Amino acid sequence: MYSMTRSLTSHDCYDHYKLKTYAKMFNCDGCKMKGFGERYICNLCGHELHKECRNPTPTISHEYFPGSIFEFLNEPFTKMGRKNRKVFSKCCDACGKDICGFNYHCETDNLDLHPCCRKLQKKLVIDGTIFDLVTKVSSKCGKCGKKKISRDEKFVLGWSYISQCGKYHFHVYCITEMVHEAYMKHGDLALENVDLRELVRYNRNRAGGNTFLTMIKTFIKILLSALLGDPTMLASNVLVELFSRGMQQ
Incomplete structure (x- = not known):
């Protein structure tokens, strides 16, 4: 059986939160x-708290x-798992990761979104290439090499960014996994140590390799700024520099 409570945070008053x-x-x-960045x-x-988590909207809709x-x-939501332990029972329908805290849930259609994921941009223009955020794909992700996300026993389609030229496709889930893995290894130096060699191999047989690498660095900066809840990074070159170092290793 699924369970869900609507308890408030440790104290109800948000007046003590400062940006x-x-x-x-x-975290x-x-x-x-x-x-x-900003929190x-x-x-x-x-x-x-993310800015989106500090100022949630009671009810929302989404064009997707x-x-x-x-x-x-x-x-x-949680359920009883192995060894009678509580486990999270819902995944975000955007990024594919577990819903572990604040969330937006549609009871009628059984849909779930992280607060930051609902803000993902529908269209990105990077170095003249247009990327669309889509829910259904026909090509394989440049990171995992699959069309669908593999999530243990959980099934989640997840969203992807696909270039209108058809050359580039990346699961939102796969990009966030790269950062998570690096974070677990290097702590606060995660962004500097993200390993993009998989994406480099993805472009091995394509023309314009340098253009591809430049595009990917910018693409990841923009995507992470949305997922991490810090739109100010869109105007910053900090992440581009960090990823540049990582790609030169």
């Missing part, structure tokens, strides 16, 4: 996803799910 900026990663105490910090308990109404929830 601050630090050039390092943090959002709302959605439980990683963030970077709200509570002066009482030290909790940190016509007719579906999502309700903001403070707690994730």
Whole structure:
């Protein structure tokens, strides 16, 4: 059986949260996803929140799910797993990762979104190449080499960015996994150590390799700025430099 509670955070009053900026990663105490740069910090308990998690909307809709109404929830759904332990039972229909905290849920259509994922840009223009955010794909992801996301026993289609020229396709899930793996190894140096060699191999037999690498660095900066809840990074060259170093290793 699925269970879900709507308990508030450790203290109800958000007046103690102040917007601050630090050039390092943090774990959002709302959605439980990683963030970077701008965040709200509570002066009482030290909790940190994405801007989207600090100011959620009670109910939302999304153009990719016509007719579906999502309700903001403070707690994730859980179920009893192996050895009688509680496990998270829902995945974000955008990035494919587990829903572990704050979320938007549509009960009627059984859909779920992370607060930051609902803000993903529908269209990106990078070095003259247009990328569309799509829910259905016919090509293989340049990172995992598959059309669908592999998530243990959980099935989730997930969203992808695909170039209109048809050359480039990347799961949102795969891009976030690269950062997560690097973060687990290197902590706050994760962004500097993201390994993009898989993407380099993906372009091995394509013309214009240097153009591809430049595009990918910019593409990842823009995507991560949305996923990490920090749109200010869109105007910053910090991430481009960090990824450049990683690609030269």
